Amino acid sequence: MTLSTTMKVGSLTVHALETGIQRLDGGAMFGVVPKPLWERRIPADERNRIRMAMRVLLVEHDDGLVLVDCGLGNKEPDKFLGMYGIENRGANGRTQLEDALAELGHRPDDIKVMLNTHLHFDHAGGNTWIAPDDPVRRVQLSFPMAQYVVHGREYAWATHTNERTHASYLPHNFVPVAEAGRFRFLEGPSAEVVPGIRAIVTPGHTPWHCSVLIESDGESLLFPADTIPTAHHLPLAWIMGYDVEPLRTLESKRQLYADGAAAGWRVVFEHDADTVGGRLVQGERGVELADRVTRDENSPP
Numbered sequence: 001m002t003l004s005t006t007m008k009v010g011s012l013t014v015h016a017l018e019t020g021i022q023r024l025d026g027g028a029m030f031g032v033v034p035k036p037l038w039e040r041r042i043p044a045d046e047r048n049r050i051r052m053a054m055r056v057l058l059v060e061h062d063d064g065l066v067l068v069d070c071g072l073g074n075k076e077p078d079k080f081l082g083m084y085g086i087e088n089r090g091a092n093g094r095t096q097l098e099d100a101l102a103e104l105g106h107r108p109d110d111i112k113v114m115l116n117t118h119l120h121f122d123h124a125g126g127n128t129w130i131a132p133d134d135p136v137r138r139v140q141l142s143f144p145m146a147q148y149v150v151h152g153r154e155y156a157w158a159t160h161t162n163e164r165t166h167a168s169y170l171p172h173n174f175v176p177v178a179e180a181g182r183f184r185f186l187e188g189p190s191a192e193v194v195p196g197i198r199a200i201v202t203p204g205h206t207p208w209h210c211s212v213l214i215e216s217d218g219e220s221l222l223f224p225a226d227t228i229p230t231a232h233h234l235p236l237a238w239i240m241g242y243d244v245e246p247l248r249t250l251e252s253k254r255q256l257y258a259d260g261a262a263a264g265w266r267v268v269f270e271h272d273a274d275t276v277g278g279r280l281v282q283g284e285r286g287v288e289l290a291d292r293v294t295r296d297e298n299s300p301p
């Protein structure tokens with residue numbers, strides 16, 4: 001099985017990497033949308049969970065390989081993996097992310113920039129890992145040669161949790177990176193990570209959640225992360241119940257569509273198990289997806 005979908009954005013080569021599957025409560029994924037509506041699009045399992053991807057981006061850039069998000073990682077216990085229906089085990093005790101990199105001829109040491117859209121466990125868990133044969137289970141940086149990048153306010157939010165937010169932030173995914181002095185903290189509403197790759201604050205899911213915009217030679221690719229987690233979340237009102245500020249998610253989506261639908265931006269969805277992405281276009285009843293790219297076309301049985 002091939003674990004990646006490759007596309008060109010101008011002169012840049014971008015790979016969407018499948019780091020594994022998780023299963024989250026369908027009601028929580030669709031907020032106020034009634035189950036009879038969302039269940040028609042994504043069937044729920046016997047525990048009311050829906051199957052979701054943990055898809056990340058790998059950009060071949062002149063400054064080196066840039067990874068955008070890194071999946072769940074390998075540090076969580078079996079009880080956790082069962083609760084969230086995680087399937088991400090890879091070869092050598094690491095994860096499917098490392099397998100996807102290997103398929104493309106890369107190793108974790110080759111990553112030069114590790115950009116986190118936000119620090120929830122299903123996006124930033126792969127920042128660090130524990131070698132399976134390590135008796136003291138030391139948490140190590142997964143990408144020892146990389147500069148790690150996250151918005152500074154997201155880091156502050158992740159390290160000052162409350163009863164509603166703490167379950168999503170597992171300190172071993174990001175505190176060791178900070179303690180090693182390896183984080184570059186972004187500031188402001190929009191920040192260049194490397195030339196042509198920009199983190200744009202799209203608040204709502206978390207107050208400082210970032211979407212990523214890749215631009216090269218007049219072409220653009222949006223990675224909206226949890227602002228639009230699946231193609232089913234394209235309608236403005238289809239917003240996750242997990243979001244801490246859903247009305248700000250609404251405005252973040254509206255702004256992305258104002259910029260992206262007119263220009264025909266490409267898009268890759270982090271959590272859609274079937275649809276890798278496509279192109280944003282203005283339809284009669286709102287923004288729609290054109291030129292849909294699905295997993296099936298890319299993964300021979």
Ligand SMILES: [Zn+2]
Binds near residue numbers: 118120123205226
């Ligand atoms: Zn999240």
